[in-house]
Structures are given as structure tokens and as C-alpha cells.
Amino acid sequence: MQSELTVGIAGLGLIGGSLAKAYKRAQVKAVYGYDLNASIQSIAKLDGAIDGELNPETIADCDAILIAVYPADAIRYLESVAPHIKPTTIVFDCCGVKRAVCEQCWSIAGKHGFAFVGGHPMAGKHTSGFKSSSADLFDGASMILVPERTDDIRLFDRMEKALRPVGFGRLTVTTPETHDKMIAFTSQLAHIVSNAYIKSPTAREHDGFSAGSYRDLTRVAWLDPNMWMELFLLNRDMLVRELDILLDSLAEYRKALNGNDKDALYALLSEGVRIKEEVDG
Numbered sequence: 076m077q078s079e080l081t082v083g084i085a086g087l088g089l090i091g092g093s094l095a096k097a098y099k100r101a102q103v104k105a106v107y108g109y110d111l112n113a114s115i116q117s118i119a120k121l122d123g124a125i126d127g128e129l130n131p132e133t134i135a136d137c138d139a140i141l142i143a144v145y146p147a148d149a150i151r152y153l154e155s156v157a158p159h160i161k162p163t164t165i166v167f168d169c170c171g172v173k174r175a176v177c178e179q180c181w182s183i184a185g186k187h188g189f190a191f192v193g194g195h196p197m198a199g200k201h202t203s204g205f206k207s208s209s210a211d212l213f214d215g216a217s218m219i220l221v222p223e224r225t226d227d228i229r230l231f232d233r234m235e236k237a238l239r240p241v242g243f244g245r246l247t248v249t250t251p252e253t254h255d256k257m258i259a260f261t262s263q264l265a266h267i268v269s270n271a272y273i274k275s276p277t278a279r280e281h282d283g284f285s286a287g288s289y290r291d292l293t294r295v296a297w298l299d300p301n302m303w304m305e306l307f308l309l310n311r312d313m314l315v316r317e318l319d320i321l322l323d324s325l326a327e328y329r330k331a332l333n334g335n336d337k338d339a340l341y342a343l344l345s346e347g348v349r350i351k352e353e354v355d356g
Contacts, residue, residue, distance in 0.1 A: 078103045078240060083129040083137040085109045085152055087119050089200060090169050091143030092208025094241060095124040100210040101240030107133040111144075115205050124208070131159040139237035141194070143169040145305055150179050157187040165233050167194035171258060171302075173221050173251035175309040181223045192234055193221030193251065195258070196243070201297045215244035221251055259313035264321065266303055267314075269296040 080103040084095045087110040098106045108125035110116045119125045127133060134140065134156055142149045149168045160166065166189060170176050177193040184191035198216040200207050218238060222230055225248060235246065249257075273296040281289060307314055331339035 080237070080240065081105045081107075081136050081138050082237075083107045083109070083134055083140040084125070084143065085129060085140065085156075086111075086143035086148075086169075087115050087124070087205050087208075088143065089203050089205070089207050089212075090196060091141070092119060092124060092205040093198075093210065093212035094141055094143060094169075094196075095119060096208060096210035097213060097241045099124055101242075103240055105133075105136070107137065110205075119205060122205075124205075131156070134159040135161055137161075137164055140164060140166045141169060142166065145302060146170045146172055146176050146309060147305070149176060150183075153180055153183050153191070157183050157189075160187060160189045162188045165190045165192065165230075165237050167192050167220075167237075169194050169196055171195060171262065171306045172309045173254040177221055177223075177251045190230060190233070191223070192230070193219075193254070195219040195221075195254065201294055203299050203302075211242070214242040216242075217245040217247050218243040219247045219249060219254055221249060221254055255310050255313050259310055259317045263303075263307060263310060263314050264317045266295045266298055267307070267318065268321070269293055270298065272296065 078101060080098075082095075082098050082103055082105070084091045084098075084106065085108075087095065087108050091108070091110070095106050095108050105126045106124070107127050107129040108116060108119050109129035110119070116125075116128065120127070129137075129140075137160075140160065142152055144152060146168075149170055153166065153168075166180075166184065168176055168180060168191075170193075173193045173195065177191075180191045180193070196213055196216060196218050198213050200212075218241075220234055222234070224230070231248075238246065269292060273293050278293075328340070328343055330336075331343060
């Protein structure tokens with residue numbers, strides 16, 4: 076059954092392209108897309124992921140707009156199109172940091188009378204670009220939402236209705252500060268560890284000696300340096316805190332190994348297993 080929702084997607088890479096395809100799969104009324112690379116925009120149209128270009132005219136028709144570009148670009152884009160957004164439209168960003176985005180975007184939205192909600196879909200791949208996008212990328216995934224107010228029931232209803240066609244399994248509402256603290260641990264630290272781990276000279280000799288552990292730990296070493304550099308720097312205080320905790324912990328393992336201290340090493344390993352059971356069941 077077709078929905079009457081008209082959606083705009085700014086940025087047609089992995090995230091934006093997947094959002095467009097998910098909305099098309101759900102048979103919304105229309106999906107308009109914009110990408111700085113005109114050829115990607117054309118490919119998305121030929122692929123059937125979008126119905127046409129997201130421009131000042133079609134922006135005025137949108138019930139929901141999702142901005143899936145780098146943080147600084149997201150702010151600039153919203154500022155440039157804000158005069159064309161109608162008051163009943165709800166706008167989300169999809170950036171990996173929230174403190175650096177939300178305050179400015181809330182201010183822009185307030186000046187022009189529409190609703191802005193920070194967003195971060197908890198799904199991805201180690202490959203990027205529209206070519207890697209898929210309609211089922213977000214099926215069952217969590218969508219983090221950062222509204223300016225957490226007591227606006229009508230806004231919550233609008234958020235849910237705007238995102239329902241995508242297939243998210245959970246909507247998690249939080250603050251910019253909590254988002255950035257948690258993402259520093261669950262995502263950004265993992266990417267740094269993976270990227271650093273693969274730099275061992277032994278990595279070039281791993282063929283025939285590796286299995287699931289190696290694949291799991293190195294999967295996200297294959298990242299987009301431009302995007303992750305920007306995200307890391309925008310969240311550097313939270314990320315450095317997590318790095319310091321990890322480095323202190325690793326030093327304890329190194330100390331136990333250097334000292335051939337079986338009791339200390341056993342205690343460290345047992346503690347890790349216990350905490351894993353506690354946090355993940």
C-alpha cells in the first residue's frame with residue numbers, strides 16, 4: 076500500500092542511497108535526491124532509487140528530509156535550503172557526531188519554523204558509495220534520534236511516522252552529549268583500534284594463519300579517511316578519553332606478560348569475560 080509521504084534525501088552515498096532505496100521499497104509517494112556528484116544523482120534516478128532531483132521546488136513538497144553528508148556539509152546544506160522548507164516538514168541529519176551538528180541546525184530550523192532532529196542510523200558497511208547501498212541496510216537496526224526537546228509528544232509521533240517506512244527496529248532518543256560519548260566507544264574507538272592493528276608488519280604474512288578473529292577485528296580498518304578524520308576530530312575529547320582507558324588497560328596485559336605473571340593475566344582475562352557477559356548477556 077502506497078504511503079502519502081514525500082521524502083528528500085541529500086547525499087546519495089551508502090547511507091543516503093540506502094535510505095532512498097528503503098523508502099522506494101516502502102512505496103512512499105515520492106523520493107527526491109541530491110548529490111554533489113551529478114553523475115551519482117543520475118545513476119540513482121536510472122536505478123529507480125529516486126524519482127527526481129531534490130531542489131528548491133521539490134524541497135517545498137517534502138514531508139521529511141534526511142541529510143546524509145559530512146557534518147560541516149550538512150550544516151551548510153541545511154542553511155542553504157532552509158528558506159524553501161515548509162513548516163510541517165521534519166528534517167533529520169545522519170551524521171556520526173551530534174554536538175557539532177545539532178546546536179547549529181536547531182538554530183537554523185528555529186529561524187525558519189520547521190523541525191530539525193539529529194539522527195544517526197546504526198548500520199553500515201566497510202564499503203562506501205551509492206554502489207554499496209541497499210534497501211535492507213537498516214532493517215531491524217537502531218536509529219538514534221536527538222530532538223531539541225524530549226517532552227514534545229507530537230514531534231515524537233512525527234519522527235516515528237517519517238522513519239517507519241525505512242524498517243528500523245528501534246528508535247533510541249538521547250542527547251548530543253550522550254550520543255557522542257557512546258559513539259566514541261561503540262564505533263569510533265573500534266575503527267581506530269582496527270586501523271592501528273592492521274599496521275603490524277605481520278599482517279602482510281597472515282594468509283593461511285587467520286580466521287574469524289582476524290576478519291572481525293580488521294573489518295572496519297577499511298574506512299573512508301576523509302569522513303572518519305572529520306568525525307574523530309569533532310569528537311576528539313570523548314574519543315581521547317576512551318583511548319586513554321584502552322591504553323591503560325592494554326598496559327596491564329603487557330605488564331602481566333612481561334612479568335610472566337600467570338595470576339595477573341588470568342585475572343585480567345577473567346575480568347574481560349565477566350564484563351562481556353554482564354554487558355551483552
